[in-house]
Amino acid sequence: MGDMVIVNCTVVDGRACEGTGPVPDAAVLVQGERVAAVGPREQVLRRAGDLRRVDLGGAYLTPGLVNMHTHLSLSLPGRGGDGVKDMGPHDLALYMADGARRTLACGVTTVRCVAEKDHADFALRRAIEAGRAAGPRIFTAGRALVSTGGHGHEGTDTLECDGPDGFRRGARSQIKAGADLIKVMISGGIAGEHERMDTPQLFPDEMAAVLDTAHAWGRKVTAHAGPAPAIAQAVELGLDCVEHGYELTPEVAAAMAARGTALVPTLLVTRCASFFDELGVPEWMRARSLAAGPRHLAGYAMALAAGVTVLLGSDMPPFWPFEGTNATVRELEHMSEAGLGPAAALRAGTLGPARWLGADADIGTVEPGRYADLIAMDADPLASASAFRSVRWVMKGGEIVRDDPPGAPR
Incomplete structure (x- = not known):
């Protein structure tokens, strides 16, 4: 755990059905248990300063x-x-x-x-x-x-x-x-x-x-x-x-x-x-x-x-x-x-x-203020639900609980 910035990812969440598109080449700033900032990489990095970086290798990042x-x-x-x-x-x-x-x-x-x-x-x-x-x-x-x-x-x-x-x-x-x-x-x-x-x-x-x-x-x-x-x-x-x-x-x-x-x-x-x-x-x-x-x-x-x-x-x-x-x-x-x-x-x-559940202020999207409950996968979930077969990285409350290298057997 600890503050960090997640980089080299495309952020996607359920608001895609409501007009909020994916954010390519994105970064996510995590402070403690929660997301502090989400957006284009350079914009978030300016705020993050020299915090530890977690590189997702081009993965798609969604809420858990x-x-x-x-x-x-x-x-x-x-x-x-x-x-x-x-x-x-x-x-x-x-x-x-x-x-x-x-x-x-x-x-x-x-x-x-x-x-x-x-x-x-x-x-x-x-x-x-x-x-x-x-x-x-x-x-x-x-x-x-x-x-x-x-x-x-x-x-x-x-x-x-x-x-x-x-x-x-x-x-x-x-x-x-x-x-x-x-x-x-x-x-x-x-x-x-x-x-x-x-x-x-x-x-x-x-x-x-x-x-x-x-x-x-x-x-x-x-x-x-x-x-x-x-x-x-x-x-x-x-x-x-x-x-x-x-x-x-x-x-x-x-x-x-x-x-x-x-x-x-x-x-x-x-x-x-x-x-x-x-x-x-x-x-x-x-x-x-x-x-x-x-x-x-x-x-x-x-x-x-x-x-x-x-x-x-x-x-x-x-x-x-x-x-x-x-x-x-x-x-x-x-x-x-x-x-x-x-x-x-x-x-x-x-x-x-x-x-x-009445919990959308805490979970369900990748937005500032929500828990950093995040998962990363190699395929695009907006192209196919089968993308979730490729989940290789899991974070809950700002703690990384799974971190497989790209291409590792699932």
Whole structure:
């Protein structure tokens, strides 16, 4: 750490969709944890004086990625998930800390956790903030709220609730623990053996109780949701974000756009057969996931057509090696290739999430005053989302945490 000036780079961020073009032959002045100046090289160097220079060798410099659907304690049905479920609290904490370190190294400098076991996410966040562990900035929902027997009820990453009073208590309990947002399961999903993906799991008064309570405390609510009727009902009541949206319709997508409800599509979860094979998930889950793929992709296209704000989220662990890259980058590629395009994909992975989190004064762009959460890559992210496969340099809060030489194997 320490003050420095980053040179020999082209600065690009999500504001490219809003008319702010790349800055070629740029320099970035970093003072402490934050960016102090950005602009043409000579202009910034005059201000920087004789500060240490970090030469990026012609790389493209962007904000660090923000993964909005993260489970560092993920345990799907099958032998891989069983190994995580069987961990004691100390093993689990170390497992999650290793995942956080690997997540940061692949260029994800912020995550939104949307259901973690035993509130270990809060301890991990404290350790990262204190400098005792390496990892991204963590925004977390704590344990997700679920009806008795509902989606994900089997694990310690959810809290079973029933009735409006039960869901109010559930929301308050997560806020008491330190949750930045609330996650609620309003339908069935891929990983629930004794449910369908279109099984509704909350009554309107239960959903309203969650939303009213969270919003009163200044927290947003995101919902695991597949079927259009359940999503429509929740959007009407004021839902802030939909996870997955497997079966969207044009009408529901239009309602989401009109009310400002965002979508984290997690396209990977219906096109990741090799990941399921690696974890040994049961055949019923594998078949359900892959069968939902075409409809999932169609719903995503409907959301784009309606103007819904879409945000990057992998559901798979952000760092997981997958199809020649990591899960975060592969998800961003799917989002771009399925109609979003590279510039908007960059925004969906940086500035868009920062705005949803209410953190855009601190993260999401390369601007003075923001944290120096920066990543560098050899290819142009405005030409292709696959440019993020070439990430070779990562900085978080002014500290360089990865520095591969140009051309090194990724």
